[in-house]
Amino acid sequence: MSSLSEARKSPGPPPASPTLPSVPRIPQPVQHLHLGISAHGADNLRLAAEHFELAAKLGGGCALGMIMWGLTLRHGWGLRKDVGRGYVWMRKGVERALKEWEVEEPQGKKIRGLQPGRGQEMIKELGGVRRELVLALGEVARGSMHGWGVKEDKKMGFNYFIVGAQLGDAECAQEVAFCYEKGRGVRKDKMEAARWYRQAIKAGMSDVGLAWIWKPKYD
Numbered sequence: 527m528s529s530l531s532e533a534r535k536s537p538g539p540p541p542a543s544p545t546l547p548s549v550p551r552i553p554q555p556v557q558h559l560h561l562g563i564s565a566h567g568a569d570n571l572r573l574a575a576e577h578f579e580l581a582a583k584l585g586g587g588c589a590l591g592m593i594m595w596g597l598t599l600r601h602g603w604g605l606r607k608d609v610g611r612g613y614v615w616m617r618k619g620v621e622r623a624l625k626e627w628e629v630e631e632p633q634g635k636k637i638r639g640l641q642p643g644r645g646q647e648m649i650k651e652l653g654g655v656r657r658e659l660v661l662a663l664g665e666v667a668r669g670s671m672h673g674w675g676v677k678e679d680k681k682m683g684f685n686y687f688i689v690g691a692q693l694g695d696a697e698c699a700q701e702v703a704f705c706y707e708k709g710r711g712v713r714k715d716k717m718e719a720a721r722w723y724r725q726a727i728k729a730g731m732s733d734v735g736l737a738w739i740w741k742p743k744y745d
Contacts, residue, residue: 555588571604592619663690684711696729720744
């Protein structure tokens with residue numbers, strides 16, 4: 527039998543299975559965060575999910591990447607919903623953000639606050655997804671405060687509120703102020719309460735019943 531006949535009869539290697547294009551790994555997780563936000567804005571939720579996952583995990587990830595990956599899992603944007611894992615990643619992101627935002631005073635006391643101008647930078651980075659993010663942070667914060675759907679953890683609830691407040695949300699700022707005023711999830715501190723109430727009012731909340739926050743001793 528000729529070699530040509532043998533070649534016709536012999537089965538060749540199976541055809542390669544079609545593969546989906548993978549998202550290229552860019553060295554910086556923050557770049558994946560930006561690409562994920564762009565894809566989310568274009569309603570390409572599957573691509574956004576891939577970028578948010580890389581923003582959360584690549585090279586240790588970044589805080590906002592972790593939070594957005596958690597939010598993606600929680601809502602099932604472009605993938606199967608997984609509320610439990612979503613909550614875990616949102617918590618990781620919030621804890622990372624608070625650690626990154628700690629500022630040390632000359633006396634060595636660490637305070638939670640943004641570097642000058644950093645809040646506006648982060649708001650610009652988030653673009654159109656900022657509102658969805660702060661709404662979710664507020665919702666999870668209230669759940670943590672009261673044990674709705676998750677284990678009650680007032681300290682963690684306060685942490686979610688403060689991240690939402692740092693991202694410019696007036697309701698979260700008001701909740702942070704209330705927590706400081708009443709000592710919920712954080713040590714009671716009237717000075718900090720006054721500061722956060724003022725920020726909430728500046729962002730659009732009512733000042734009814736809050737005349738005390740304008741006293742000179744809270745300046």
